[in-house]
Amino acid sequence: MEFFRIKQDIPFMRHALKFNIISFATFLIAVFFLVTKGLHLSVEFTGGTLIEVNYEQTADLEKVRGALGKAGFTDFQAQNFGSSRDVLIRLPLRDAQDSAKQGEQVMAALDADAPGATARRVEYVGPQVGKELAENGAMALLVVVLGIMIYLAFRFEWRFSVSAIIANLHDVIIILGFFAAFQWEFSLSVLAATLAVLGYSVNESVVVFDRVRETFRKVRGLSTPQVLDHAITSTISRTIITHASTQVMVLSMLIFGGETLHYFSLALTIGICFGIYSSVLVASPLVMWLGVSREQFIKPQKAIEGANADGAVV
Amino acid sequence: MNRYPLWKYIIVVVSLVLGFIYTLPNFYGESPAVQVSSAKATLKIDESTRVRVEEILKSAGIAHNGIQLDAVGVKARFATEDIQLQAKDVLEKTFNPDASDPQYVVALNLLSASPRWLTALGALPMYLGLDLRGGVHFLLQVDMQGALTKRLDSTAADLRIQLRDKKVRHAGISRDKDTIVIKFNDAEARDKARAVISDLQRELSLTQADLTLTATLTPQSRKEIQEAALKQNIATLGNRVNELGVAEPVIQQQGADRIVVQLPGIQDVAEAKKMIGRTATLEVRMVDESAAASGVTTGADVFPHRDRDGNVTQVAVKKQVVLTGDRFTKASSTFDQNHQPAVSVELDAAGGRIMRDVTRENLKKRMAIVLFDRGRGEAISVATIQGEFSSQFQITGAFSARETNDLAILIRAGSLAAPMEIIEERTIGPSLGAESINKGFHSTLWGFIAIALFMIVYYQMFGVVSALALSANLLLLIALLSLLQATLTLPGIAAIALTLGMAIDANVLINERIREELRAGMPPQGAISEGYERAFGTILDSNITTLIAGLALLIFGSGPVRGFAVVHCLGILTSIYSSVFISRALINLIYGRQKKLTKIAIGQIWKPGLTATPIDGK
Numbered sequence: 002m003e004f005f006r007i008k009q010d011i012p013f014m015r016h017a018l019k020f021n022i023i024s025f026a027t028f029l030i031a032v033f034f035l036v037t038k039g040l041h042l043s044v045e046f047t048g049g050t051l052i053e054v055n056y057e058q059t060a061d062l063e064k065v066r067g068a069l070g071k072a073g074f075t076d077f078q079a080q081n082f083g084s085s086r087d088v089l090i091r092l093p094l095r096d097a098q099d100s101a102k103q104g105e106q107v108m109a110a111l112d113a114d115a116p117g118a119t120a121r122r123v124e125y126v127g128p129q130v131g132k133e134l135a136e137n138g139a140m141a142l143l144v145v146v147l148g149i150m151i152y153l154a155f156r157f158e159w160r161f162s163v164s165a166i167i168a169n170l171h172d173v174i175i176i177l178g179f180f181a182a183f184q185w186e187f188s189l190s191v192l193a194a195t196l197a198v199l200g201y202s203v204n205e206s207v208v209v210f211d212r213v214r215e216t217f218r219k220v221r222g223l224s225t226p227q228v229l230d231h232a233i234t235s236t237i238s239r240t241i242i243t244h245a246s247t248q249v250m251v252l253s254m255l256i257f258g259g260e261t262l263h264y265f266s267l268a269l270t271i272g273i274c275f276g277i278y279s280s281v282l283v284a285s286p287l288v289m290w291l292g293v294s295r296e297q298f299i300k301p302q303k304a305i306e307g308a309n310a311d312g313a314v315v
Numbered sequence: 316m317n318r319y320p321l322w323k324y325i326i327v328v329v330s331l332v333l334g335f336i337y338t339l340p341n342f343y344g345e346s347p348a349v350q351v352s353s354a355k356a357t358l359k360i361d362e363s364t365r366v367r368v369e370e371i372l373k374s375a376g377i378a379h380n381g382i383q384l385d386a387v388g389v390k391a392r393f394a395t396e397d398i399q400l401q402a403k404d405v406l407e408k409t410f411n412p413d414a415s416d417p418q419y420v421v422a423l424n425l426l427s428a429s430p431r432w433l434t435a436l437g438a439l440p441m442y443l444g445l446d447l448r449g450g451v452h453f454l455l456q457v458d459m460q461g462a463l464t465k466r467l468d469s470t471a472a473d474l475r476i477q478l479r480d481k482k483v484r485h486a487g488i489s490r491d492k493d494t495i496v497i498k499f500n501d502a503e504a505r506d507k508a509r510a511v512i513s514d515l516q517r518e519l520s521l522t523q524a525d526l527t528l529t530a531t532l533t534p535q536s537r538k539e540i541q542e543a544a545l546k547q548n549i550a551t552l553g554n555r556v557n558e559l560g561v562a563e564p565v566i567q568q569q570g571a572d573r574i575v576v577q578l579p580g581i582q583d584v585a586e587a588k589k590m591i592g593r594t595a596t597l598e599v600r601m602v603d604e605s606a607a608a609s610g611v612t613t614g615a616d617v618f619p620h621r622d623r624d625g626n627v628t629q630v631a632v633k634k635q636v637v638l639t640g641d642r643f644t645k646a647s648s649t650f651d652q653n654h655q656p657a658v659s660v661e662l663d664a665a666g667g668r669i670m671r672d673v674t675r676e677n678l679k680k681r682m683a684i685v686l687f688d689r690g691r692g693e694a695i696s697v698a699t700i701q702g703e704f705s706s707q708f709q710i711t712g713a714f715s716a717r718e719t720n721d722l723a724i725l726i727r728a729g730s731l732a733a734p735m736e737i738i739e740e741r742t743i744g745p746s747l748g749a750e751s752i753n754k755g756f757h758s759t760l761w762g763f764i765a766i767a768l769f770m771i772v773y774y775q776m777f778g779v780v781s782a783l784a785l786s787a788n789l790l791l792l793i794a795l796l797s798l799l800q801a802t803l804t805l806p807g808i809a810a811i812a813l814t815l816g817m818a819i820d821a822n823v824l825i826n827e828r829i830r831e832e833l834r835a836g837m838p839p840q841g842a843i844s845e846g847y848e849r850a851f852g853t854i855l856d857s858n859i860t861t862l863i864a865g866l867a868l869l870i871f872g873s874g875p876v877r878g879f880a881v882v883h884c885l886g887i888l889t890s891i892y893s894s895v896f897i898s899r900a901l902i903n904l905i906y907g908r909q910k911k912l913t914k915i916a917i918g919q920i921w922k923p924g925l926t927a928t929p930i931d932g933k
Contacts, residue, residue, distance in 0.1 A: 045874075053747075104742070105585060121747045123584065127738030129456065134873065141871035148863035156856060190806050193868060193879040200864025201817060204857035208824070211853045239827040242773070243820040246766045250816030253762030254809060259754040262809055269813065 010234040014226035017286035024283045028171050031178020038181045043188035044124060048131040050092040050103040054111065054118040059085045061115065068114030072106065083260035087121070094128055138192050145196055146170065149203050157210055158297055164287030165206040168279045169199050176271050180264075190265045198272030201247075205240060205280035212236050213288070217298045225294060229285045237281075244277050316844050317907035319900055327900045330892075331787060337794035340433055340440040345425035346380065347399035349406055350562050352388030352420045358621065365389045368406065375405045387563075392426055399423060423580070424562035441797050444804035444878060447752050449745035450579035451587050455548075455735040457572045462544035462733030463493065463537065469644070470516065471495050473664035474530075477515050483508045486526075495519070495530040502526065541572070543645075544733040549574055552591065574735070584742050591735075597640030597726060601673070602681035602697060606631035618685055620694035630694045632683045637673050642666030646726035648719035649709070656719040657711040658696075660726065667706025674703045684710075684726065696722060755808030762812055763789070766819055774826045776905065776916035781822035784898035788818050791889040796882065804878035814886030817861065821894035825850040830917060839915045843906060847899055854895060862887050 013020075044051045054060075065079050065088055074092060082089035092103050104123040111118045146166055153162035176195050180187050212232035216223070223231070251273065254266040351368055353360050365384040368391055372379055379402070380392040393399040403421055410419040427440050445452050471490050474497065478485055485508060486498040499505040505526055512521060512528070518536035522529045532540070549566055552574065556564045565577035581587055603615040607630075615631040622628065645661035662670055673682075677700055684696040698710050710722070767785065770778035792811060796803060829846030837845065865887060868880035906912055 104740070119744070120742065121744040123740065123742040125737070125740040127456075127736075130454065130739050137871040137873065141867045141876075144867040144871065145864045148867065149860050152859060152863060189872075189875045190809070190879065193806060193872065193876045196864050196868055197813065197861075197879075197883060200861040203860040203864075204817075204820065207856045207860060208853050211856065235831065236827075239823050242827070243823045246769065246819045246823065247813075247816035249765045249769070250758075250762035250812050253765065254758040254812055257754055257757040257761060258809065259750070261751065261805055262754070262758065265806070265809055 007234055007237070010227070010230040011237075012226075012230055013233050013282065014229050014286065014289060017226075017289060020282040021286050024171060024279060027175055027178075031175045031181075034178045034181040035174070038184065040177065040181050040187045041184045043186050044091060044126050045189045046131045046135050046187070048094040048126045048128040050107075050126075051122070051124040052090045052092075052104055052107050052120060053082060053122040054088050054090065054108075055121050056086050056088070056117050058117070060088045060118075062088065064115040065090070065111065065118075068110050069107065071114055072110030074107070074110070088118070134189065138189075141192075141196060142173075142199075145199055149200070153203075153207070153210075157214065158293065160288055160291040160293050160297075161206070161210045164284045164291060165203055165210070165280070167287055168206060168284035169202050169276070171283060172202055172272055172275045172279050173199055175275050176268050179271050180268070185264055185267065188264065190262075191268045194265045194268040195272065198269060198276060202272065202276030202280050205244075205276055206284045208236050208239065209233055209281060209285060210288075213285075213293070214298055217295045225289055228295075229289060233281055233285060240277060240281060244273055248273050316840050317903045319903050319907070323896075324900060324904075327897055330791065331897075334787070334790045334794040336433070336436065337438045337798045338790055340427050340429040340438045341793060341797060343427065343429040343433075343440070345440070346392050346394075346428040347396045348390050348392045348424045348426040349399060349403045350388050350390045350420075350422050350424040351406060351410060352422070352557070354418055354420045354557050358418055360384070360388045371406060371409050372402060375402075377402050377405065388420070390424065390426060392428075420557055420561075422562040437798070439797060439800060441793065441803045442800045443748075443752075444802045444807070445577055445579060445741065445748075446743050446804050446875075447748045448579050449743045449748040450577065451581045451584055452578075452739070452741040452743075453576040453587075453591065453737055454569070454739035455552075455574045455576065455591070456738045457545055457548055457574060458734045458736065459541050459544065459572050462540055463532065464490075465733070466540050467493070467495060467532070469641075469663045470519070470530075474512065474516070476664040476668060477511060478508055481507075481511045483511055493531060497528045497530065499526045499528070545572065545574070548733060548735060552576060555591065573738075580745070584740070588737070591737075597643065598636050598685045598687065598692075599638040600632040600634075600636055600683055600685060601677060602683050603631045603633045604680060616692070618683070618692045618694045620683070620697055630683055630697055632685065632694070637682070638662070638666050638669060640726075642669075643726060646723045648716065648723045651709055651711050655711060656714045656716045657709045658714075658719045658722050658726070659709050660707070662706045664706060670708070671703060671705040674700050674705075678703070686726075695726070751805045752808075755805055755812070759808065759812040759815070763815060766816065770819065770822070773918055775918050777822075777826050777829070777902070778918075780898050780901045780905070781819065781826065781894075783901060784822060784893045785815060785819060787897045788886075788890050788893040789815060791893060792882070792886050795885050795889060799885075801881050801885075802878060803882070804875060806875045806879035807882040810879045810882035810886060814883060814890060818886070818890030818894055820857070821850070821854045821890065822898060824853055825894075825898070826917060829915075833915075833917070839906070839912045843902060843915070847895070847902075851895060854891065858887050858891050 060081065062079055062081065066077075069077055069079065069090070076093050078089075078091040080089055081087060090107060092107070095103070104120070104125060108118070108120055149169075150162045150166050153165055173195055176198065177187075179185070180191065185191075209232050212235060213228055216228045216231050220228075220231075248270065251266045251269045254262050255270065258266060351360070351364065362384060365382055368389050369382055372382075372391065377398060378394070379398075380394060382389060382391045384390075391402065393402055400423075403423055407421045410421055427434065429438065429440070467490050471488050474495065475488050478488075478497075484500065484504050486500050488495065488497045490496075497508065499508065505523065505528060509521060509523065509528060512519060512530065516530070518532055518539075519530040520533045522531075545568060549568060552566050553564075556566060556576065556578065561578045561581055563579055565575065567575045569575045576591065578587055600616075603612075606612045606615040612631045614634070616634055617629050617631050619627050620630045642662050642665065643660065644663050645659070647659055649657055649659040651657040679699060679701075681697055681699050683694045685692045686695045696710055698712065714722070763785070767782035770781045770785075772778065774781060789811070792814065796807075801807075825846055828850045829842050832842035832845045833839065862884060865880055865884040868876055869884060872880050906915060
């Protein structure tokens, strides 16, 4: 079986400008949502209390809300979680002394006015923790970006490293944009997924860049766009099969993983879809605009006497 | 060209066998068990406890599947949960006849049901995180400023006494935030005081302005105070958690000023919180010798005292309190001048003065240190006063080093060194945990099956090899997680699934490369070899970038993110190994020996002549 029967190199680079305009537009839309709507951060970041309760029968949300209101809670949210029998209650931070006891107070209130609930999960996060998590998240992102840039600059060329990072940061912003636009809950595991996507879709650029370097070294007389077209075309079947495989796994998590893994796999799905697009069709034009050329890859071969004739191989 | 030397095959086989052995315990599941451990630091669990458990079970007619003794305590396995509960009741009744004063922790536990030879090899099932097994998690912030303030307050009190002793007149000592300010009426007194303080209080650094001395704690001593406070709080928490009857509690330092407490299986958060916030107090009192002689204990308090042989005797002590626990500044195990283990105790200056007076008047009499916890007193040490002493003294006796260590902890356990606040709390019900495992397992299973099927259909024999390599990857990853006993959480399971989804990339790269070489007209053997060689550089590059992201998550992540990152990083390592090395070994085994290989099963190769040639007129 062979899905991809491509007769000649697809002239991707002829449309480079269009691709870049499309990405820039999506990027702007994502930023727009991030700025106007902002992320719906989970309790882990904002601090507060999260209580998941389970009822034997379908939970009466109105009754639950009524019970909590009667007990003096004001700024809370109660919604179904996963099934109609499970209810998730979110409470914002109050002053520290009081907050740690909220879990018990909520359960007492429910026992009184909406009986039959059993607590499945109670999470309380104090104000100190949330701020730290946000800072650590930002640090992690920074380290990933710098680490990957340095590695790629060392293994390839600074032009590749810059374009790969721009392309993939644009993925991250788009994931965040989706979460802002739909007000999906942005939790720690979504953050983990986002950073994993960053590492993962850089792969994609690496595979294409590897081919670009190899083609530059092996075939003479090609213009830069032609080399890029060839590199993308000859790796496209691998790109699509690999991403499809990863997506199958993520889809499996989306279907079977339940509510807890829902947003995690959703972030991965967006990341994978945009990852293909951006690392191939955004990173490559960027490399071209940055002025990559054959000379940059031929020189080192002359400099190192007796190096492996095929520079593409480690 | 496509042959591996024997040693490479041996490596593959050995790694797979090891992977299999260490994965095995996860299939056996766990069997219900009851664990008996000590609730008091003075009480040791040894072989005799094991024998006792055995006899109790025998006389109650309860069948068990083995009793073992380890560092934690005695563990007995049972066939069913019903028997486990029965056994727990019986053991609880016999070991703790007085329910209000438990001497032992009798807790329900789950033990790996794998055969003994596996356990002997150190092969244990994966260690499940709280989100998968249920329980309570607390993150406590230790108020370090509180610890420092407490210390400065007591130092200020000490200074007053010390200056008075040395007959240095001052015009007031007060604590102002992080400093102690001492005022004087004349320069002479100030200089004298300066000399006295720098001689007696090494932990203070002094600055002077006019007729005032300002003392601050040196950075070194600040650090020491904070470390000691944290250690003491951890030790105190440990003692208290013991009494909750939790089989495998985790009490760990996190960062500079935080403590994580994890209590698997506990559902009663209120009780757990009460336990954490409880304060124990320590008192020094004189033994009532007349009551001890006459046996009439009216007018005296009687406390149990467990001596070194484990015998409990009743000690009558006077009602008058000599010292309370807050006068103790240090307690550590040490060795006396005869190189015998001893406990070295330090009191603050006020405590030292009292102690000096008391010891002078009560030579050769006995003094008891009584620990009050949950409103019950226990004499943790009864010692004869051998000489007059003040703020520094040693408790000696026929102690072993371990006993002095325990006694020191008990003395320190009298109070929390610094106040603590719960800054994060998580309670996970047991049913939720089981459900999460189930969901994670199914996600991985179905995703795996789908990918394996696709690979086999699309790449035929090479697809079968890829699927086998992917299974080897899963096997090695689980073996590694079991071996390292890394905590597996739900995000960790998600990472297993994701890593498998990403790992197939390497095999796709290789297979596509081989097809490409074949398309370019290379003979099969050459194509296999070239395909693997060429793909390897790419695989390495792409995995290293992923690894960079994984490591950053590991370093900066906490909680669920870290659980994800650990598995993700390990998964990247196993996937490089299995997708390149193991799959190559299999391919070599299948095709490598055929000299005239004309066709390989890698699916249909379609040849349009895709080459990179300059297009004219462009």
